[in-house]
Each structure stands twice: as structure tokens, then as C-alpha cells.
Amino acid sequence: MKPVNFGIDLGTTNSLIAKYDGNKVVVFKNPVGQKETLASVVAYRPERILVGDKAREYLTKDPVNVFGNFKRKMGTDERYYVVNIDDNITPVQLSELVLKELKNFIYTGETPEACVITIPASFDTMQSNATLKAGQAAGFKEIFLLQEPIAASLAFFNQFPEDLQKDGYWLVYDLGGGTFDAALVQATDQELKIVDHEGNNFLGGADFDFAIIEKIIVPEIILRTGIEDFEEEFRVKHGKYEKLYYEILYYAEEAKKELSYSKSVFVEFSAELNNKRYEFSIPITREKTDEIFLPLINETVRLVKNVLENNRLSSKDINQLVLVGGSTYVPQVREQLALQTGIPLNFSSDPTTSIVAGAAWYAANKYYESSGQNEIISAEAIASEILSTVDFIEPELHIETSYSKSSRDKEEVLLLFCEGAYENKFFRIIRADGGFDSGFVGLKAKKTEFLPLLPSVTNHFTLSVYDNRYEEIKSLSREISITQGKYTIGGQPLPYDISLEIDDVENKTTKLEAIFERNSVLPQKRTIYREISKTISKGSKDAIIINILEGDKSARPSSNLTIGCIEISGKDLKTDLIKGSDIEIQLHITDSRVLETSIFLVMTQQEFNNVFSISEKQINLERLREQYNLLENELIQTIRQFQYNENDAWEIKANALLEDLQSVKERLFKLKSNDKSDEKYVIAEKIMRVSQASDKLGGNERIAMLVEEYFEAKERVMETINTCDFEKQEMLKKFQKIEQSENSFIRSKNVSFIANKLKQLDDLHWDALCNTTSFLISRYIMWRELPAESYKDYPAARSLMKMADASLEKEKYPEFRRQVFSLTHLMVTIKDNINQAFKGTGIG
Incomplete structure (x- = not known):
């Protein structure tokens, strides 16, 4: 087994590669220009492909063949059309080119087979898998993904001065080129734990650039040219202003960087618009960018406060707010964090390199089987297969081990406790790097072994047990891992x-x-x-x-x-x-x-x-159609509810969502199961987005309203159950079942979840009413007067009515109830097509 050692920060704006080397991290530099960062930009020239700063320079010369910010599209079906090759490329393919270029930074002559690649903590599984795919395409045989806040934490704590207090809670604020993560970290003596996190995969430095364009540059262009539809046309993909769009994007990013240390800058460019040449020199001041950046920064602060609130912590409970990511250089970011959070800020980590450094620290403690070892392993596998045909009697032997998983000492004590047939048996301990081998040592009831530790890494040992013929008893072998002198991470948290x-x-x-x-x-x-x-x-x-x-x-x-x-x-x-x-x-x-x-x-x-x-x-097409039907029906019911409550603003939004959903209805129900296009994925994405938006309709005000309705309905249902003449205990059981989950669905603050419980209460209220004699009598009197066409079989209905009249006259209410229920089965009703067609998953 070999340590991975190589870590990569595959960033939205810039990417880096580093290696753990002898108790320190080395960040490799670009042989051209000696910069540590590689711009995450790819340019397709007629005869070659450029990656990095050279590619970025072509943004102002040939922008339709230059691509950046593609990390934010990982895990999507987004395609970029390249004019120079007349073909579409994916974010995965562009990321592959960046990863391959980073390999060229390695001046030691090594060709890494394995690496750690960092991803935002909020990346979903599809985005994570897309990153793995890019790494594999770039030639890495083994890839480990690491969440960026964890990487930043490892870099920060492993370079932390020894004399400062580390234990307690810390917040990592990671504002990169395209994504944002806020992570709550708990530090103990030797281990870091990510307690919670919040993030946004579409909030970063690129959004500051877009804000400069939208709020400053575009209005100035419209003012100078009088082109009323310029803003609308400016953003159209493959539109007439596409080249200008990418040019201005480049200038906006440069202006943002300059404003980190200057009070004002000028964005200067020329453009031909509507057959007329214009020369622009647009002033951009720090004061103006502070104003337009504030909503974006406020959103990051909101996510930070969410983390605190979700974990019942206040600013006083946090040691410091650790800033990482290139966008934390923006002065307004630092000013607002200090002002709005009240948490001391820590700038000691290099915002640009901290994530790649943390990835290298992590890589030092990850091991893989190199291709050179595979041949040996294959030979062992063959031998194992041969031996597997021979029957061996498993010994009655049990071994327990005791040791510290982290240590600041140069060696660690391992205790072995044996029970059973340990006589004439041996153990052997080998460190993964081959630097320590205990040899064959006889087992005893209690045995002590001292394990020498490599400094500042996780030391991996294999404990093997052998019989008196020195043949390994594989069922008793185990792995031992001990970290020396450095912080490790107690595992990566699942983001969803x-x-x-x-x-x-x-x-x-x-x-x-x-x-x-x-x-x-x-x-x-x-x-x-x-x-x-x-x-x-x-x-x-x-x-x-x-x-x-x-x-x-x-x-x-x-x-x-x-x-x-x-x-x-x-x-x-x-x-x-x-x-x-x-x-x-x-x-x-x-x-x-x-x-x-x-x-x-x-x-x-x-x-x-x-x-x-x-x-x-x-995606299962039949399930997708069923989900569509359920969502469409729920939106229709929601609109009716808004109309009833005269919530005009919510009604307009709900109607817009319904219209958006119904725009795919015809395509969905015409789609064939063997369709080879991406249509079903596009439709599934639409349904998911509409569903999520539907959950947020009305915001906290609607949630509060639904909770209030729930408690009113609960009181009403209980009153009705108390008046039930039939199946009262059964009604109470159903009521208690709903009540048991009350805390969880109210805390969820999820509209759909709360509305579903409200519907269950409404259904239970109807069931309770139908088990109340007075209600049944009033309904029966109404149903008796219905015309003949209201029944599927009117003569049979008349016969039931005569029996019900007789039972009512004799006060035989149980018989009367059965007869009324039978009568309802003969009625012509418009049933919900969704309920009739419900098939579900088949899993109960």
C-alpha cells in the first residue's frame, strides 16, 4: 500500500495541486510563470487546446471558444458548443483538461496514480460522481473526494501555533470563485469533527462579477447607446452580444480584484453596437460595489447564522471565524462578517492555498494499491484460490486489541488480549510503508508491542495471525491506524x-x-x-x-x-x-x-x-408521470386554498408554477420508454424544481398559517371523535398516530409535509363524522332526494333506501349505518383520477 500524498483543489476560478512531502505540504507552481494557481479556463484554438492563464487571455479575443465557471455545471446535462471544433463538450471534459494540466506542475518527475480532489460540501451525489469521472478520465486510477471545508480545517489546524487554544467550536467560512460553504467544526485534542454545514453551489466570486455587470456596466451601456432591449439580448446564449458578454465578464473580474486594494477603477473597452462603434470608460467605485455586493454577502451571513441556530449556538460559543477562498479578499466581505456576526475573524490561512494544502494533509493518510503492486496481489490471489479448495479447521481463538488512535509520541503501545487456543500461534505486525516489521512473535494471554510512528501522518499497520506451520489465519487479521502529531478528521458528513x-x-x-x-x-x-x-x-x-x-x-x-x-x-x-x-x-x-x-x-x-x-x-417514466399528476393536483388545490383565503400574491405565484409545470405535460405523456434523448431528464428536472418552489410558496407566513390550521383542525377532529357512535377507539388510534409525528413535521418547516398532515386530519374528520349517527341521518335525508341519474343502479338504491327508512324508524342505527354506506357505493361520483390510477413503487 502506498500513501496517496497528492491533493487537488479543483476550483471554479482557479485550481491547484500539492503534495505532502516529509511532514510538510508543497504547493506546486506552474512551470510557465511560476504561479501556484492555474486558471480554471479552457480555450479551443484551431490547432491546439490551451488551459489556464493563456486560455483566459483569449476571453477578450475569441470568447466563444473559451470556457470557465464550468464547475458550477458539474453533474448537469449542460453542453458547451465549441465553434472551432464544431462539437459540444461537457463540464466533465473541461474539468478533465484542467486536471491533466495540473499534472504538468509536478516537477519531481512523478506521475501520480491516485489523488484527493476537493468538492464543495453542498455538492450532491451527481456532482460528486461527475468529479470522480473527470478524475478517472484524467488518468487517476484511485480518487478520494474531500469536502472543501474539511480541507480548509485540516490546513488551518495543522499549521496552528502550538501555544494557542484549539478545543471548542470554530466556523469555516469558504467563499470561493463559484461556491460557498459554512461549516461548524468541533476541535478536540487530536480530532476534528464537522458538526454541521450550510452552502450554496451558485454563490461565489463569479456572482460578484455578474453583479458589477448587471448593476453598473449594462446600465451605462444602455444609457450611452439607447438600446432598450440590450440587457435582455446581452444574456442570450449564442446571441448577437455573446462575444461582448464574455469580454465584459473578464473586465468585471479584473475590476473586482483591483478594488480589493483601490478605491476606484475604470473599465475601458470598445464595442460595435447596431453598426456603430462606441468607446466606453466606465468608473467603478468601492462605494458602489459595497452596495451591490451586500445582498450576496448577506446571503452568506444568513447561512452562517443558520448553522449557529440549528445547533443552538451563539456567536460567543465560537472561537473564531476562519476565512478561506479567494473571494474573502473582498474588503466588504470581511467588514460585514465582523459587523454582522460578532465572531473574531481569523485570516492566518492563505485563502488561495489552504484548501489544496488540506487536501494534501488528507492524502498523506489515504492509501492505495499502486499498479506495481497489482501483479504481486494477483499472484497472492491465485495462491489464495488454490488454498481455498483445502478445508482448514478454524481455531477457537479470540483476540482483542487496545491502543490510542492518535498520539503525540514517537511510538504507541498496542495491547493484545487472547482467549482460547493461542498456544503455538504467532502474530506479526507490518507498517504499510514497510518501515516496521515485528517479525513472528508468539501469542500470550496478554501481550504488549511498541509500534514506531512516522511523524505527522496516519500510520497504517496490518496485524496478522499464524498457526504453528506459519500459515496465516485470515479471519483473525485486522488493520490498525494511528495518527501521529497531527489533526485528523473524524469522517466526512453527508450533506443531504x-x-x-x-x-x-x-x-x-x-x-x-x-x-x-x-x-x-x-x-x-x-x-x-x-x-x-x-x-x-x-x-x-x-x-x-x-x-x-x-x-x-x-x-x-x-x-x-x-x-x-x-x-x-x-x-x-x-x-x-x-x-x-x-x-x-x-x-x-x-x-x-x-x-x-x-x-x-x-x-x-x-x-x-x-x-x-x-x-x-x-428515471422511471411511469413513476415520473405519477409524480407529475400528484404535483399538478396539489398545485390546483393550493391555488383554490389561496383563492378562498384571498391571498392574491401567493395565488399568482402558484398559477405561474402550475403553468410552468403544465408546459411539459404534453411532452411527458407522449414520451416513449425507449426514447434515446435527454428529454425525460429535462422533464424530471423541471418537476423537481417546481416541486421545490411549491414547498416554498408563501414562505414562513404560509407555514405559520398551516400550523395554525393544523391545531384548529386537531381540536375539531377530537371534538367529533368524542361524539362518535361507532368505531370510536379506531378513530382515536388514527388520531394518536398523526399526533405522534407532530413535533417532527412542525419542526421541518416544510409546507408539503405540514399540508399532508392537515389533509390526514381532514380525512379523519370525515371518517369520524361518518361514524356519527346524527351526521349520517342528515346526509341520508339529502341523498334520498337526489335524482335517479345520480345512482349507478337506481332500483337497487331505492331498495336500500326502504331498508334504511325501516332501520331508522326502529332506531336500529348499526343496520342503518351499513345500509347508508352501501348506498354511497351506488352513487355516481367524480373520483380523483390520480387516486384511481395510483400504482406507487410497490414497496410498502
């Missing part, structure tokens, strides 16, 4: 909930069941057992769908991102799959967010496995 979509048959919809909750430390593994909620006949087109989603466990499924989907149809089955039979679902998510699943159907004794990555993004 990972949930399974299951059927909510009672409410004719689906809901989410959390598998791995937000902030769980990776890696994670879990096995869950559920029941099949519908029968699937062998050979039929019916299917069960194991849909794994990422997002908010409290939201509706369509507001979450599908990161894995396995469809098992009747054609895949050996025998019929009967409703109520068991399904075993095993899920494993790695440090780098690769999702592995294993499905076992107990009745058919079949197993289905999959490893999900960006190239396997899957």
Missing part, C-alpha cells in the same frame, strides 16, 4: 438526507423513509426490510421500483434528486411476487458518495445489485 421512496397506500401517494440522515458520518451501510405492497405476476409488465433519493427527508419525493433507481418487473421474476412478501434492501455509500445497492426478494430468492454513478442516472 438519503431516503427510500415507499408507498403511502392510505393516502394514495408515496413518501420518503430516511435511510441515512444528513450529517451522518461517511461511509455508511444499512440493511432495511420492507413488504411488497402489490402483487407482481411473473412475466407481466408490472414492476416494483426501488427509488433512492437525496435531499430533504421531510419533503415530497418529487422535491428530491433521484440518485439510484432499480426497476424489477414481472419479466425479471422467477415466480409471482405476492403482496406482503418481504424485500431486503442493502445500501452502502462510500466516503466519495458512490452508492452501492443490493436487493433480495425473499419469495423468489433473487438478488439484484447495482453501483450507481453519474453515467447511470436513471
